[in-house]
Amino acid sequence: MSVAEQSQTRPGADLRFAVIGAGMSGMLAAIKLEEAGFPHVEIFEKAGDLGGTWRDNTYPGLSCDVPSHVYRYRFAPNPNWSHRFSSGREIWEYLDGVAREYGIRDRIRFNTGIDRCEYDGAVWHLTTEGGETETFDIVITATGVLRDPVMPDIDGLDDFEGPLFHSSRWDHSHDWRGKRVGLIGTGSTAIQITTAMADEVGKLSLFQRTPQWVVPVENPEIPEQEKQALAKDPARMDSLYDYLADRFQNTFARAVVGDKEELAKVEKACEENLATVRDPELRAKLTPDYQAACKRLIMSDRFYEQVQKPTVELVTDRIERIEVNGVRTADGRLHELDMLVCATGFEAHKFMRPMQVIGRDGHTLDDEWAEANRAYRSIGVPGFPNFFTIVGPNSPIGNFSLIMISEMQFAYIMKLIDQIAEGRAREIEPSREATDRFNADIKDAMTGTVWVSGCSSWYLDKNGNPAMWPWDFERFADEMAEPDLGDFRMAS
Structure with missing residues (x-):
């Protein structure tokens, strides 16, 4: 049966x-709503294209740290992934292809950000950045997490005369090959960039504040015969999805929430990988002083090889200031550079903000989340009826x-x-009691x-509390299986 x-x-x-x-979640919502027979769906995107993080990030070496065949929509299998872990460009092309296949690309309202959502007791009024206001019965936010880049708070950042940009806003008009490049940060992004650049850069100065644990995960090409076998047998792709999901959920995912045996395996793999660094002084600089997986684990089987190349220098002295020609560290040394890249992360706890959200009786989300x-x-969120958030x-x-x-x-x-659709409620929202109990x-x-x-990581909110899921996958699946309507306020 067609959507119509x-x-x-x-x-x-x-x-x-x-x-x-x-992005990925918003596309999912739009596709599933239309499949369910809801034709009146407006998709607002403040940028000029779809894809979220896979649109914004285009830096050298970008890839996903979740296996390709499980990092995809369940309803849209792809037999043609080129590697075990896909590149950012390949993931964006996948998302673009799904959008075209399901007919939503031409329906997305690009360059249309939402400034304000206000509930009047019956409907939501959404005001765009251009000042237009429209009304909706139900709002679904899918604004992502790693969206708004953070630039480092370093004296003289604006003084540098060469190209300077955040890794998520890569400026491809400047060729880094053969140049002196400074890279601030040692998270997943910086490690991927270092690995990609080491063989072709003139010199890479990697400015490290905190070393990271790195798991040696290989990323081989997927053979053509395997792609063909998957294309001929969709059930095989489903089986592969289930196998990879099970491996992911019952190893690393268990390790971080208290499975000591699995965590010991992760720690051993990290330590053995670090031991491949031959120079004891460099190895010491790369050795973290916190438990593996406290920060998001880095997955790379080539970083330690590449960081030992003569073209790469790991700089652990504190950055004192940025100057016209480079970075001055606390030891007084000027690291002369042609280009400076800040792989310094994102504001991971903003969610849909700075969009203003006003719920029942004028209560704002800013107040609710103060x-x-x-x-x-x-x-x-209690007090915000018919307003839902993915991720x-x-x-x-x-x-x-x-x-x-x-x-x-x-x-x-x-x-x-x-x-709501079947007339059992006009408004639905979680109760205050259920929300307090859950938190x-x-x-x-x-x-x-x-x-x-x-350890300090982007997982921690402003109060130092991890903004994560502290249980295993089975509990998440159980809780997502069916809403407990007793936990909701439903008004007719």
């Missing part, structure tokens, strides 16, 4: 939906495939939408996770 045919018989087919964001970002099962606070973004998480969260949201459980469970073992 479905919409003629679907209860609530006249409901108007706003989906904010056209002390901490708190939601019910990551998808809803909201405490989603398991560090544990599982983000696409898998989004699919499970949206399936849960759809069951709440059905309550208290999270706080209690977090004490058993690796994230509280004593």
Whole structure:
């Protein structure tokens, strides 16, 4: 049955939906809403193209750290991934292809950011950055997590005369090959950039504040015969998906939430990988003083090889200031550079902000989240009816495939939408009591996770609490299987 045919018989087919964001999660929401027979779906995207993080990040060496065959929509298998872990460009092309196949690319309203969402007791009024206001019955935010880049707070940053940019805003008009490049940061992005640049750069100065644990994960090409076998047998792709998901969920994902045996395996792999660094002085500089997996683990089987190349210098002296010609460190040395790249992370706890969200009785999301970002099962907030979030606070973004998480969260949201569509409720939102109970459980469970073992990371909110999922995958799957309607306020 076509969407048009479905919409003629679907209860609530006249409901108007706003989906904010056209990255992976927003695309998912739009596709699934139309498949379910809801034709009135508007997709707002503040940028000029779809793809979210895979649109914004184009730096050398970019790849995903989740296996390709599980980092995809369950409903859109792809037999043609080129590597075990896909490049950023390949993932963007996959998302673009899915958008075209399902007919949503031409329906996305690009360059249309939302400044304000306000609930008037019946509908949501959305005001665009251009000043236009439209009304919707249900709002779904899919604005992502690693979206807004953070530049380092270093004296003289504006004084540097060469190209200077954040890694997520890579300026491809400047060729780095053969040049003297400075790279600030040693997270996953910086390690991927270092690995990609080492053989062709003139000199790479890698400015490290904190060393990272690195797991030696290989990224081989997928043989052509395997691609052909997968293309001929869709069931084989489903089996591969299930196998990889099970491996991911029952090894690393368990390690970070308290499985000591699995965590010991991760630690051993990291230590053995670090031991491949031949120079004891360099190895000491690369050795973290915190437990493996406390920060997001880096996955690379080539970083230690590349950082030992004569073209790469690991700089551990504190940066004192940026000057016209380079970076001055605390030892007084000027590191002369032609280009400076800041791989210094993102504001990971903003969610849909700075968009202003005003719920019932004028209560704002800024007020609700003044002390901490708190939601019910990551998808809803009390006082904000018919307003749902994909990959909201405490989603398991560090544990599982983000696409898998989004699919499970949206399936849960759809069951709440059905309550509205089928006339059992006009408004639905989590109760204050259920939200408080859920967040208290999270706080209690977090004490058993690796994230509280004593390190600073982007996982931690402004209060120093990990904004993560502290339980295993089975609990996440169980909680996403079916809403407990007793935890919701439903008004008719």
